[in-house]
Amino acid sequence: MKKYIAEFIGTAVLVIFGCGSAVAANTLVAELGFSGSALAITTLLIAFAFGLVIVAMAYSIGNVSGCHINPAVSTGMLVSGKMMVNEYIGYLVAQFLGGIVGALILMLMVGTDNGLGQNGFGEASALGINMGQAFLVEVVLTFVFVIAIIGVTSKVENGSVAGIVIGLTLTLVHILGIPFTGTSVNPARSFGPALVMLFAGESLPISQVWLFIVAPIVGAILAAVVYKAIASEK
Numbered sequence: 001m002k003k004y005i006a007e008f009i010g011t012a013v014l015v016i017f018g019c020g021s022a023v024a025a026n027t028l029v030a031e032l033g034f035s036g037s038a039l040a041i042t043t044l045l046i047a048f049a050f051g052l053v054i055v056a057m058a059y060s061i062g063n064v065s066g067c068h069i070n071p072a073v074s075t076g077m078l079v080s081g082k083m084m085v086n087e088y089i090g091y092l093v094a095q096f097l098g099g100i101v102g103a104l105i106l107m108l109m110v111g112t113d114n115g116l117g118q119n120g121f122g123e124a125s126a127l128g129i130n131m132g133q134a135f136l137v138e139v140v141l142t143f144v145f146v147i148a149i150i151g152v153t154s155k156v157e158n159g160s161v162a163g164i165v166i167g168l169t170l171t172l173v174h175i176l177g178i179p180f181t182g183t184s185v186n187p188a189r190s191f192g193p194a195l196v197m198l199f200a201g202e203s204l205p206i207s208q209v210w211l212f213i214v215a216p217i218v219g220a221i222l223a224a225v226v227y228k229a230i231a232s233e234k
């Protein structure tokens with residue numbers, strides 16, 4: 001039970017601080033009319049916010065649950081044979097509940113006028129990419145993120161630096177992905193804000209959230225399969 005509580009807390013913290021940083025940064029851009037260079041800096045700040053949350057959680061709850069705080073990561077671990085199915089289901093429940101509670105707390109903190117850092121494509125994308133492009137972007141980003149996690153956690157000697165590597169990798173995929181989809185790579189992180197925005201009267205995020213559930217899962221499965229193939233002994 002303790003590991004499920006840890007996953008719940010970790011996912012909630014990820015949404016509060018990661019999505020919260022996105023809301024704060026985007027609000028400043030909207031109200032102050034920052035230039036293109038400032039927008040680039042804003043993207044970096046949001047990316048590092050997500051990455052630093054992972055580092056913080058990895059070194060606080062990592063020894064309890066492994067700090068997946070992401071259904072895609074848990075899927076990668078399941079396919080890699082590092083999780084049992086019943087444990088996997090428990091992780092998913094905890095993560096999605098954590099994402100919802102985190103979004104609710106964020107709503108109480110900042111309201112919903114400027115969104116909750118939800119993901120999207122089409123009119124909800126800064127670059128206006130279509131559904132197919134968004135799906136590909138999320139698969140690629142999640143593939144890179146999950147294969148890095150599987151790789152760095154496959155050696156015991158990497159334990160002391162795994163949290164930093166994983167956090168920096170999440171930062172990397174956010175730097176590329178934010179202009180395209182806002183970067184999900186995490187179904188629970190996407191579902192929580194989308195659901196809460198629905199309660200606030202905004203239906204677009206929940207209508208698109210399926211993509212940010214399916215694409216990261218596909219990317220995670222591919223990452224696990226590819227890593228198993230390239231890392232297997234000859």
